[in-house]
Amino acid sequence: DYQRGYAWQDRHLKDFWNDLLQLEDGKNHYVGVLTLEDVSSEVYNNWVDDAWIIKSKNYEPHYIVDGQQRLTTSIILIQSILETIGSEGELNYTSYDDIRKKFIFETKDKGISRSYLFGYVSDNPSYEFLKRNIFNENSDYQNEIQETIYTNNLINAKEFFIERLKSFSNTQIESIYTKITQHFLFNIYSMGVDVDVHVSFET
Numbered sequence: 001d002y003q004r005g006y007a008w009q010d011r012h013l014k015d016f017w018n019d020l021l022q023l024e025d026g027k028n029h030y031v032g033v034l035t036l037e038d039v040s041s042e043v044y045n046n047w048v049d050d051a052w053i054i055k056s057k058n059y060e061p062h063y064i065v066d067g068q069q070r071l072t073t074s075i076i077l078i079q080s081i082l083e084t085i086g087s088e089g090e091l092n093y094t095s096y097d098d099i100r101k102k103f104i105f106e107t108k109d110k111g112i113s114r115s116y117l118f119g120y121v122s123d124n125p126s127y128e129f130l131k132r133n134i135f136n137e138n139s140d141y142q143n144e145i146q147e148t149i150y151t152n153n154l155i156n157a158k159e160f161f162i163e164r165l166k167s168f169s170n171t172q173i174e175s176i177y178t179k180i181t182q183h184f185l186f187n188i189y190s191m192g193v194d195v196d197v198h199v200s201f202e203t
Contacts, residue, residue, distance in 0.1 A: 005126060005150025008069050013160045016073055020179050034067035034186035053106055053115040074180055075118050078103045079134055080161035081177050091177045104135060126150055134158055
């Protein structure tokens, strides 16, 4: 219940974008603390779409407690970069498919099943919206997706980045990609499953 909707608007996006543009090549920019809560095996074993990747690749699942806005923005930017370069493009000698596999989702059963590396819990209105409208993926979800101020902010962020990237050369896009994936750094703080997150933030 501490998972917030995406609240960033244009002024936040402009600051984030300007930080990227102004960062010198090879320099690091610290974007703040990313606070995570470990997910117990009792919980993730019930994640139908994701348990396989956690077990087979020894991934460690986490809930994001703090830093969600910045991480969400970073993922949206990477997705916007992928859409801008197209499926035949590559950056830093890395193919479109490999970038998507590293940051967006992995597949099994020859692409039939997908596990998203970042997302919302399934009962959050932004869960399906992120998959369909941000990642451009088909969904088995048959009901109309509920649109909220948070889903509007998600699509606004994507449009913000795509509008700016479309006038960039491949070399410029490659520079942005390198900065966001290698030089925008979080200080990560991870809490075990036995820690009361709410008490931790109150003290």
